[in-house]
Amino acid sequence: MAIEFKDSKTKENLMRAFAGESQARNRYTIAAETARNQKMYAISQIFLFTADQERAHAKRFYDLLKNLSGATITIDGGYPVDHYDRVVELLQSAEHNEREEAEDVYQNFGNAAKEEGFLEVASAFFQIAKIEAVHAERFGKLANLLETNRYYECENSEEWMCLNCGNIHHGKMVPEVCPVCREERGYFIPLELAPYMEPAIYKSVSKNA
Ligand SMILES: [Fe+2]
Ligand SMILES: [Fe+2]
Known part of the structure; x- marks a missing residue:
């Protein structure tokens, strides 16, 4: 049965993803500041580099909502509080969130979009999930090197x-x-x-x- 976009779960998932990406961008920008204050300039740059990619993901999801311009979409969702002073914890929590997006959240959103017949949206979720897996990998490696004193x-x-x-x-x-x-x-x-x-x-x- 064909579902109209305005009545779909997919439109809600796109808004959840837009909210999640927007928050990730801000969390990484704040994390970059913390790293910078602790003189970890390269790690600060990696947070900023990744933050900018989250902005690109947010834009892709927002663009897919364009047909509903003027509407308000009400969603519920859980969003993490990962406000840490230690850079290693910022990296570990970032790794965790990225992995959850890659392996769980965007897979579910992609499958739901496919079931509802929104194939372009489904493919955006699956494509971006792959990128989040790369983010998770990089944050995880950095966290591990810092934690085991092998960064320097x-x-x-x-x-x-x-x-x-x-x-x-x-x-x-x-x-x-x-x-x-x-x-x-x-x-x-x-x-x-x-x-x-x-x-x-x-x-x-x-x-x-
Ligand atoms: Fe993202
Ligand atoms: Fe990411």
Whole structure:
């Protein structure tokens, strides 16, 4: 039986998703400030980078509601209070929320949209679920490195990138200040987690340097 969009569960789920993405964007922006205050500049940048992607998700869901412009959609929903002073807890809670979206919430929303016959919406939920899984993975790795004191040092030689100047440092430990730009070590990030380029590209560049 065909369901009209204005009477659908899908329109409510889109509004729930818009609310959830909007809140995630703000939570990450606030988390970025906390990380920055603790001199974890690279982690702060990752929160901002991710916040901007949540804005893009919010926009996609909001665009799919465009036909209902002028209407008010009333929803209920649960939203997390993840206001922590420790960056590791901010990362862990972010990982948890991203995973829940990826594996549970957006799968259910996608299936419901499919059942109601809104295939474009269903595909947006499934596509964005995949991105949230990548977010979860990245936040989880960072949380784990911080928690086990392996963010700035490791047993075997590794590589880190200074996100301020792009310097790639090889060794067992990140120096107190970047030897190139002289900024604090908080700008360094393990190279595999630097989000701006393919690691393979970094490697060939750094080998030739
Ligand atoms: Fe998102
Ligand atoms: Fe996300």
